[in-house]
Amino acid sequence: MDYVLGIDIGTGSAKAVAVNLVSEPITVAQLHYPTYSPHPGFSEQDPELIWEAVKGCVKEIVDKLKSSPLAICFSSAMHSIIPVNEKGSQLTDMITWADCRSDAIASRLKNSTQGIHIYESSGMPLHAMSPLCKIIWLKENMPDVFNQTYKFISIKEYIWFKLFDEYVIDHSIACASGMLDISSRTWSQELLGLAGISENQLSKPVSTTYIATGAHSLQGILNKETIFVIGASDGCLANLGSFAIRKGVAAVTIGTSGAVRIASDKPIFNKEAMTFSYCLDENTFICGGPVNNGGNVLQWLITSFLAKTVNKQNIEEVFALAETVSPGADGLLFLPYINGERAPVWDAKSSGAFVGIRSVHTQANFSRAVLEGICYALNDVLIAVETGSENISQVNVSGGFVNSQTWMQLLADITGKRLALLQTEDASAKGAAFMAIKALGLNDGKYPADIQNDRSIFIEPDPEKHKLYKRNFQVFKRLYSGLKDSMHQLNLINS
Numbered sequence: 001m002d003y004v005l006g007i008d009i010g011t012g013s014a015k016a017v018a019v020n021l022v023s024e025p026i027t028v029a030q031l032h033y034p035t036y037s038p039h040p041g042f043s044e045q046d047p048e049l050i051w052e053a054v055k056g057c058v059k060e061i062v063d064k065l066k067s068s069p070l071a072i073c074f075s076s077a078m079h080s081i082i083p084v085n086e087k088g089s090q091l092t093d094m095i096t097w098a099d100c101r102s103d104a105i106a107s108r109l110k111n112s113t114q115g116i117h118i119y120e121s122s123g124m125p126l127h128a129m130s131p132l133c134k135i136i137w138l139k140e141n142m143p144d145v146f147n148q149t150y151k152f153i154s155i156k157e158y159i160w161f162k163l164f165d166e167y168v169i170d171h172s173i174a175c176a177s178g179m180l181d182i183s184s185r186t187w188s189q190e191l192l193g194l195a196g197i198s199e200n201q202l203s204k205p206v207s208t209t210y211i212a213t214g215a216h217s218l219q220g221i222l223n224k225e226t227i228f229v230i231g232a233s234d235g236c237l238a239n240l241g242s243f244a245i246r247k248g249v250a251a252v253t254i255g256t257s258g259a260v261r262i263a264s265d266k267p268i269f270n271k272e273a274m275t276f277s278y279c280l281d282e283n284t285f286i287c288g289g290p291v292n293n294g295g296n297v298l299q300w301l302i303t304s305f306l307a308k309t310v311n312k313q314n315i316e317e318v319f320a321l322a323e324t325v326s327p328g329a330d331g332l333l334f335l336p337y338i339n340g341e342r343a344p345v346w347d348a349k350s351s352g353a354f355v356g357i358r359s360v361h362t363q364a365n366f367s368r369a370v371l372e373g374i375c376y377a378l379n380d381v382l383i384a385v386e387t388g389s390e391n392i393s394q395v396n397v398s399g400g401f402v403n404s405q406t407w408m409q410l411l412a413d414i415t416g417k418r419l420a421l422l423q424t425e426d427a428s429a430k431g432a433a434f435m436a437i438k439a440l441g442l443n444d445g446k447y448p449a450d451i452q453n454d455r456s457i458f459i460e461p462d463p464e465k466h467k468l469y470k471r472n473f474q475v476f477k478r479l480y481s482g483l484k485d486s487m488h489q490l491n492l493i494n495s
Contacts (some may be wrong), residue, residue: 001020001026001065001066001067001494002020002021002070003018003019003021003026003065003067003069003070004018004019004021004069004070004071004072004073004433004436004437005017005018005019005058005061005069005071005072005073005433005436005439006019006073006075006231006237006241006428006429006430006431006432006433006435006436007054007057007058007072007073007074007075007425007432008074008075008076008232008234008237008428008429008432009050009054009074009076009077009155009156009159009234010077010428011035011073011077011096011097011098012032012033012035013029013030013032013033013053014031014033014050014053014054014056014057015028015029015030015032015057015429016028016030016057016058016281016429017062017426017429017432017433018061018064018065018069018291018433018436019430019434019437020434021070021437021442021443023433023434023437023448025224025426026065026363026428027061027064027065027321028426029056029057029060029061029064030051030057031053031056031057031060032427033045033046033050034046034049034051035098036093039101041097041099041100041101041103042095042099042101043074043095043097043098043099043100044092044093044094044095044096044099045093045094045096045155046093046094046202047082047090047093047094047155047158047193047209047396048090048247050094050155050159051158051159051162054159055221056102058072058218058221058222059221059292061220062221063353064316064445066127066224068222068225069169069222069226070226070227070436070440071226071227071228071435071436071437071439071440072226072227072228072436073228073230073231073432073435073436073439074156074159074160074228074229074230074231074431074432075200075231075232075233075234075237075238075428075429075431076154076155076173076231076233076234076317077096077097077155077233078097078154078176078233078234078278079096079097079129079131079134079154079174079177080096080131080154080236081094081095081131081134081135081138081152081153081154082088082094082095082152082154082155082157082158083138083145083146083148083149083151083152083279083383084149084150084151084152084153085144085148085149085150086150087349087474088151088158088161090158090267091145091148091340092142092145093455094155094158095134097129099128099129099134100128100129100340100348101128101134101137101141102128102130102133102134102136102137103128103348103349104134104223105128105133105140106126106127106128106130106133106346106348106439107413108350109126109132109133109194110126110127110130110195110346113147114139114194116271117203117268118178118191118194119271119274120191120269120271120285121181121182121188121191121274121286122175122177122178122179122181122182122191122464123182123267123269123278123344124143124175124176124177124178124180124276125274125275125276125289125342125346126178126274126346127274127342127346127348128179128348129150129342130178130415131154131176131177131179132178132179132194132195133175133178133234133477135152135195135196135197135422136194136195136196139195139196140480142277143468145391146196148250149201151167151200151202151203152197152201152202153167153169153202153203154169154173154177155171155174156169156170156230157169157203159315160212160230161183162217163212163215163217163218164212164214164215164216164228165216166212167203167204168203168204168205168206168210168230169202169203169205169206169229170203170205170206170207170208170210170231170232170388171185171205171206171208171230171232171279171485171495172232172233172236172279172280173232173233174187174205174209174279175233175277175279176233176276176278177419178191179192179478180205181201181470182267182277182279182394185205185279186205186238187199187202188207192300192486206230207281208229208230208231208279208280208281208435209229209230209231209281209435209438209439210229210230211227211229211230211439212227212228212230213225213226213227215228216331221439227436227439227482229245229432229435229436229439230433231435231436232279232280232281232352232431233278235261235278235286235288235290235314235393235428236256236261236279236280236399236431237280237427237428237429237430237431237432237434237435238251238253238259238265238427238428238431239261239262239280239286239427239431240280240430240431240434240435240447241426241427241429241430241431241432241433241434242347242396242398242427242429242431242456243396243422243448244261244262244263244396245263245280245284245447247263247373247390248390248391248392248393248394249262249263249392249393249394249395249396250262250288250382250385250386250392250395250396250417251288251395251396251397251398251427252378252382252395252396252397252398252409252411252419253397253398253399253427253476254294254295254374254378254397254399254400254401254411255292255294255295255399255400255401256293256295256296256400256428257290257291257292257293257295257296258290258293258294258374258377258378259289259290259291259345259381260287260288260289260378260381260382260385261286261287261288261385262286262288262289262385262386262389262392263280263284263285263286263287264284264286264389265283265284265285266279266285267285267287268285268385268389269386269388270344270384270385270387270388271359272344273289273343273344273380273381273384273385274343274344274346275287275288275289275290275343275344275381275384275388276289276290276343276386281435285384287388287389288343288381288385289343289344289376290342290343291341291342291343291376291378291381292337292339292340292341292342293336293337293338293339293341293352293374294374294399294401294475295399295401296339296401297336297338297339297352297370297373297374298315298318298370298371298374300338301366301367301370302314302315302318303316304482305363305366306318306363306367311318315404318367318370319367319371319406319407320372321363321367321368322362322364322367322371322406323395323406324364325365325367325368325470326439326471327372327413327465327469328372328468328469329365329366329368329369329372330355330358330360330361330365331358331371332354332355332356332358332361332365332366332368332369333354333355333369333372333376333472333475333476333479334352334353334354334366334369334370334372334373335352335353335354335358335373335476335480335483336352336370336373336374336376336377337350337351337353337377337480338351338352341377341422342401343381343384344381344384345382345480346486347484349467349487349488350480350484350489351487351490351491353479353483354366363472371406371407371410372410372414372469372472373476375407375410375411375414375415376414376472376473376476378411378415379411379414379415379473380476380477381446382395382417383387392417393417393418394417394418394420395411395415395417395418396419396420396421396422397411397419397420398421398427402421405459408421408459409459409462411414411464411495412459412460413461413462413465413466413469414466414469414473415461416461416466416470417455417461418458418459418461419458419459420456420457420458420459421431421456421458421459422456423456426443426451431464434448435447435448443447449483464480
C-alpha cells in the first residue's frame, strides 16, 4: 500500500497519521511523554524521550501496514529551545513553549523603544514563549550553559539532526523563534545581537518542503528510499489539515488552550494585539493569535466548584446547567485569564474575574458565564486578525470543544460567524501528510481541496443572540484595561 506519514511532535505526545495518496487517513499511532516543572513557571521535557516516541510511532505504523511510507513529513510544537554541545548532546532539558521564566525579559523588550520594531521585523509577539527571550534568560541566568552552547535548537531540529546529522530549521519554526527577519526569511543580525549569539549558533533556515533521504538512525525500520520532508509548525499545519487555507476561512481550536488562525499571502500586523505571522510555505503565511485559556478553564470550574474530578458526566452537567440560563448569563461576565493570557493582551500577570455578580446568580449562571468568557476571548483575537485582513465568512473548528453542541453554538452566536466542523481530527499531523503529498509532486502539486462533504456539520449564528452578545462584548473588551493595575498589584503582593 502506498502512503505518506504525517508526524506531529506535540506538547504531550507524538502522533503519526498514515494517509493514502488521495489524502484519506488510514491509521494512527500515538505515544506520550511527560512534562516537568522543577520550579514555578518552568516547563521542561526530555528531548530523548520525544525522539524515542517519534521512532516508536514510525515503527508502529510500518508494522501495522507492513510497508514503509513513501514520505514522512513533520509537524512540531513551536517555541522550544534546547542548548546542545558540538556533539549534539543536550546541555539542559528542552524549555517548552509554556515556560514563562523569561516573562520579565519579554516585558522589558515589549515596553522598550525597540518593541514594535522587533515585532514587525519578526512577526513574532514579544512573550515569554519566544525563544529569543528564552536565550536571553539563559545568558543572564545560566551563563555557564550559555557559553558552552554550540547550537540553540528546537525539538524538530533535534530530531532532524538525529536522522541526518545536519542542522537545518524550516522557515515556519524559524518564524516562531523571534529571530528571523520575516521579509527575507534569513536570521536578523539585529535580533541575534539582542540574544547575544551569532548566526553560526542557529541552524540554517530552509523551505518547509526541504527534502532529505537516508535516515541512518531508522535503519531496520524504514526502507532507505523513504523521503523526509522537514514540514512546518503545528499551528500552520493545523490550518492545512482543517482545510482553512483559502481566503475568508479561519480556523479556531479549543483544546486545553486555544487559537485563531487564518491564511494570508502576506504577514498581518496588529500592534495592539500583536498577532503572529508564521510561514506555511513560500506563498502562504498563517496569521493569528493563541490564548492560554480554553478547556483548562472548564476543568478548573468543575474541580474547584462543581465536583472533584473531570469526567464526561461532570462536563455534560456544566453544559446542561448553562443551557438553563439565557444568553448573557443574566448580566454576569467572566474574564477567563486564570492562566495569564497571550493574545491579545500578552500579559502573564493577568488574571480572571467575574464581574456583575448579583444575589440572583446561581451555579448555572457561573457555568454559562465561563463558557461565554472563553468564547469572548477567542472573538477578541478573531476581530484583531480580521481587522488586518478581509472579512471572515466561515470558521473551521477543531479541538475537544467540538464534542459540545452547546459550546459550538455559543461560539457561533458570539462571533456571528458560520462554523464548520469538517471532521478534522489530528489536523496538524494530517496537514503534515498533505504537505508530503505536495512535496512528492502528487495531486498536481497542490494541497487537498476544501471538500464540503456529507460528514460536514455547520452551525449557523442566531442573529438576535448575536446582537446581545455584541453589546456584552463591548463591556468585556474594557474589563482587562480597567482591572490590569489591580491584577498586577495582587500578583506582586502574592508572589
